[in-house]
Amino acid sequence: MDLSALASCLITPSCVITQTTSGLIIGLLLFLVAAGVSLIFGVLKVVNFAHGAFYMLGAYFAYTAYQLSGNYLIAVLAGGIGVALFGLVFERLLISRVYGSPVLMQLLVCYGAILILDDLVKIIWGADFLSFGMPSAFQQLPFVFAGGVVPVFYLFLIVVALAIAGLLGLLISKTRYGKIVRAAAVNPSMVSALGINTGVVYASVFVLGGFLAGLAGGLAAPVRSLTAGMGTSIIIESFIVTVIGGMGSVAGALVGSILIGLVRSFGTIGFPLFTEGLMFVLMAVVLVLKPSGLFGKGGA
C-alpha cells in the first residue's frame, strides 16, 4: 500500500488527468461488454459467461480486417458485425436451448464454448501475443492538458464509447424496439400475446450484446495485446459491474464500469499489489449498502 503516492497523485493535476483518462478507457471498454451481459441477463435470464470470448473474437476479427484493409474504421465494424453474426449463430444453436435451465447448465455450455473459442483463436491466429499497432491516423502528438499527457487515440476511444453508450441508452429507452425489449424482460408471455415474436426479440438482444462486445474488442485492439484468453478478466469485471450497477440496467452498467475503471487506474498508484482486490472490495461495499445494485430495483 502506498497512500502517500496516491495522495501526491491526487494533488497533481497532470497525474489526475493521466489516471482519469486511462480509468475512463478501461471503464468505457468494460461498459461495452458489461452492457451486453446485463441486457442479455435482464431479458433472456441467461448469464452469458462467453461474453468475454466475444470481446476477444471482436479484437481478432478487427485485427484480420485491419491487415486486409488497412482501414481502422472497417476493422472496428468488422469486429462488431462479425461478433453480432457469431452471436446470432451461438444463440440459435446453443443458448436458446438453455433458456430457463439452471445457471450451472448455462455455465457449462458457455465454459465449453470459451475453451473451444480460445483454442480456435490459437489455431487460426497462433498462440503468441499479437500486436495490432496504432492506426496511422492516430500517430500524432498527444494532447497535453494541465501537464497531463493524453494520446489522441485515447480521446477518440472516450468520445466513441460515450457516443455508443448514449445511442444505446436512447435505443433502449425511447424506441419502440427498446420498449418491447424492456417489456419482454418483465412479462414475455404478455408481449407474445400482443403479437410480438419473443424468440426474435431474444435473438436480437443477443446479437446487440455481441455487436457491442465485438466493437469493444475492435476499439481495444490498438491498446491491448491480443491473446487467446484475453476475454477472461473482462468477463469477471463485467460481472462485478452488473453487481455494482444492478442487473439489466444500462445506466447502472455505465456508472459501474466507470467506477471500476477509476478504481483500477488510481488503485495501481495507491495499492499496486491490491488493484484486483479493490474491485471486489468496492463490490462488497455496494452489496452491503444496496444489495440490488446502484441502479437495481427491489431489495435483494
Add this chain to the structure above:
Amino acid sequence: MTTTDREIMATEGIDVFYGSSQILFDVSVSVTEGQTMALLGRNGAGKSTTLKAIAGLAPPKTGKVRILGRELQRRRPHVIARAGLGYVPEDRQVFPEHTVEDNLLIGEKRGPNGEDYWTVRRIYDMLPLLEPLKDRFAGRLSGGEQQMLTIGRTLMGNPVGLLLDEPSEGLAPVIVQQIGALLRKLRDMGVTVLLAEQNMHFCLGIASHATVIDKGQIVFRDTIEALKANEDVKARYLAL
C-alpha cells in the same frame, strides 16, 4: 351492429392439461361475427383456461382452435395474435414500468387483413380517462384504469376477435358500469367478443349468447335470455 353466421373464433373438442391434471374436457365454443358471447362458470370452472387455450398460452393436447377459419392449435401466441385474436388477461398484466402511452404503443400492430383502425388518438377518444394519465407509469394506475388500459392496449393490435377475462372482477360498481358501457360500445362497433365472467348480471345488457362451463366441461349453450330464464342451470352452475 351486424352479426353474421361467419365463425370468427372457435375451439373444437379441446382437452387442456396443467402437468398431469386435466382441466378442460372436450370443450367446444364458437363465436360468430359481431357476437358477444358470455362464457360463464364458477370459480375454477375453466373459463380462463379456455381463453388461454385459444390465445396459445395453454395449448390444448387434443382438439382444434380456429381463428377466422385458420387452424392454429398449439401455435405460439404471437402467431395466433397476428391471425386476428386479441387477448385481455384476467390479472390485466399491464407493463408496470412503462407509461400508459408506451403500453398502448407496444400493442400496436395491423390486423390480419391490414386493418389499422386503432390509433392512440382513437383509444383516448374512447377511453378519455387514459389521456391525462398518458405519461404515468402503468403500475401506478388504479385497478379500473389498468383494466381500461389493458383493453386499449389489445385493441391497438386491431384484433378481429377479442377475448376478455373477467374485466369487471374486483372493481368498484361505478367502474364496472364504465366497463359495461365500453363493452357495449365495442359490440356496437361490430367487434366479436368472448367474455369470461362469473357474474351473469354483468353480461345481461352486453352479451347476446351464453356458454356455461363447469368442471372443465360445457354444460349449457344458448342465448343469454334463455339462460336468464333457466333457473335450473343457474342454480346448478352459476354462483348467484
